[in-house]
Amino acid sequence: MDSRQRLIETTLRLLRSQGLRATGINEIIRQSGAPRGSIYHHFPGGKEQLVIEALRAAGALIGAKIGAAMAGQASAAAALRAFARVHAEEMMQSDYLLGCPVGNAAADASASSPAVRQACAEIFSAWEQLIAEGFQRAGLDRLPAAALAEFVVASVEGALILCRVRRSMQPLERVGQQLEWLLSSVTPG
Amino acid sequence: MDSRQRLIETTLRLLRSQGLRATGINEIIRQSGAPRGSIYHHFPGGKEQLVIEALRAAGALIGAKIGAAMAGQASAAAALRAFARVHAEEMMQSDYLLGCPVGNAAADASASSPAVRQACAEIFSAWEQLIAEGFQRAGLDRLPAAALAEFVVASVEGALILCRVRRSMQPLERVGQQLEWLLSSVTPG
Numbered sequence: 001m002d003s004r005q006r007l008i009e010t011t012l013r014l015l016r017s018q019g020l021r022a023t024g025i026n027e028i029i030r031q032s033g034a035p036r037g038s039i040y041h042h043f044p045g046g047k048e049q050l051v052i053e054a055l056r057a058a059g060a061l062i063g064a065k066i067g068a069a070m071a072g073q074a075s076a077a078a079a080l081r082a083f084a085r086v087h088a089e090e091m092m093q094s095d096y097l098l099g100c101p102v103g104n105a106a107a108d109a110s111a112s113s114p115a116v117r118q119a120c121a122e123i124f125s126a127w128e129q130l131i132a133e134g135f136q137r138a139g140l141d142r143l144p145a146a147a148l149a150e151f152v153v154a155s156v157e158g159a160l161i162l163c164r165v166r167r168s169m170q171p172l173e174r175v176g177q178q179l180e181w182l183l184s185s186v187t188p189g
Numbered sequence: 190m191d192s193r194q195r196l197i198e199t200t201l202r203l204l205r206s207q208g209l210r211a212t213g214i215n216e217i218i219r220q221s222g223a224p225r226g227s228i229y230h231h232f233p234g235g236k237e238q239l240v241i242e243a244l245r246a247a248g249a250l251i252g253a254k255i256g257a258a259m260a261g262q263a264s265a266a267a268a269l270r271a272f273a274r275v276h277a278e279e280m281m282q283s284d285y286l287l288g289c290p291v292g293n294a295a296a297d298a299s300a301s302s303p304a305v306r307q308a309c310a311e312i313f314s315a316w317e318q319l320i321a322e323g324f325q326r327a328g329l330d331r332l333p334a335a336a337l338a339e340f341v342v343a344s345v346e347g348a349l350i351l352c353r354v355r356r357s358m359q360p361l362e363r364v365g366q367q368l369e370w371l372l373s374s375v376t377p378g
Contacts (some may be wrong), residue, residue: 017300022210029247095331096299107296110353112284121354149361150351151344151367156257158347162339163294164299171339178340182371 002060003034004042010034011054020051020105021112034152051105052119058101059123062086063130072135076187077180079134080152088169090126096167103157128153138187148186152179192223193231199223200243201253205287209240209294209302240294247290248312251275251320260321265376266369268323269341273365276349277358292346293354317342327376337375342367 001010010032014023025047028040029036069082090098102123109117132149136142155175162171190198199221203212214236218225232239258271279287291312298306321338325331344364351360 018210018297019208021207021244022297043370099296099299103347105295106350106354107288107293108207108211110288110356116355117356123353124351134339147363147367151364154347154351154360154364155340155344156347157350158292158345161346162313162343165295165306165313167299171343174336175340175343178371182367185374187221 003032003189006032006034007039007042008054008057011050012058012101013098015051015054015105016101018104019108020116021108023047023051025050032101048113048115051113051116055102055105055116055119055123059126063103063123066127070130070137073189074141077183078137078140080131080179080183081129081176083152084156084159084172087156088133088163088172091160091163092169096164099164100157100160103160124153135187140187144186148183151182155179168186192221192227195221195223196228196231196239197243197246200239201247201290202287204240204243204294205290207293208297212236214239214286214295215273217229227251234253237302237304241307244291244294244308244312247375248315251291252312255316255319259319265324265329266372269304269320269368270365272320272341273345273348273361276345277361280349280352281358286355288353289346289349290347306321311318313342323378324372329376333375337372340371344368 007028010028011023014028014031025039028047028050028124029039032131039050040046045052065086070076070079070088072082087100102120104125105116105119109120120168128146128149131152132142132145135145140148155178156172159172163169198219200212203217203220210374214228217236217239218228218253228239231241254275255272257263258275261271276289291309294305295309295313298309317335317338320333320341321334324334324337329339331340344367345361348361350365352358
């Protein structure tokens, strides 16, 4: 792995475990093992640029998983389960240490970085768009699909917080069931 | 305001804006204006004890508002709107700087303090219990009321994250509408 990629992966891991403001540039350099000079070579904008690029990379990866889940599933409800599973697997593997990188960074970006806050907003919107498109393919009109997609992102992000503090995946499973039930009651056919 | 109360209020404000791990004991002391010695006088367990007591105080205050909203409203849906409003008002007043103290602390407690993580879990459960009791009074059976209450807490916590990054209360309003719709479809009568 090159030093750019090492910096991005270390940044993501720290964002997921401790949030934006607690993640300092020195800790990123130390834990990544990348040469100190490489951070300003790859990311002239320093921590803020590195964080934004790391979040966008994670956002795109999760977005691709959402897209694949929504496309390959027989029903919108099954796609929803697949979306929840994207987050669930890594959280379990990390013994509940790692939350959603975007949700975690968003929690303190308002107070520390307008640019990171804006990047988080764009990533959430991109996920919602992908989920809404899946719901539209399942027969929902555009506006209800968009509203339901925002509801999915909000409730999954909140459920991930409950999972972490309870050290259990059950909140996400139960929230997924509620969403599926809701979805089945509004989807045609 | 005595120094104990000043320490608690400063801690809460810092937790809400920047999270648990970024909030250091020195910053709490400096911003509170309390004498350095007073923190160990009032909170012999240091930052962890102070954070837990601050979260419990906030949890009880929000719980009291939830209880009042659920009790004084004509319908469970109206009570739900009142619950969302508890969080919304302070977030708007703070120009989206201040999120839910418990949700924010929960986001990085798993990685930094098992005791704070446990306190967050207990506060979320207490809120769910209050909301579930309201739903039961509105005619729901115990198990669906509990599942729906967890869903409410998860989706409101997630919606607050979306509100902060979008600098808009619309995500919470729309999530509230979805929850009301869901609630009206499962509540008898």
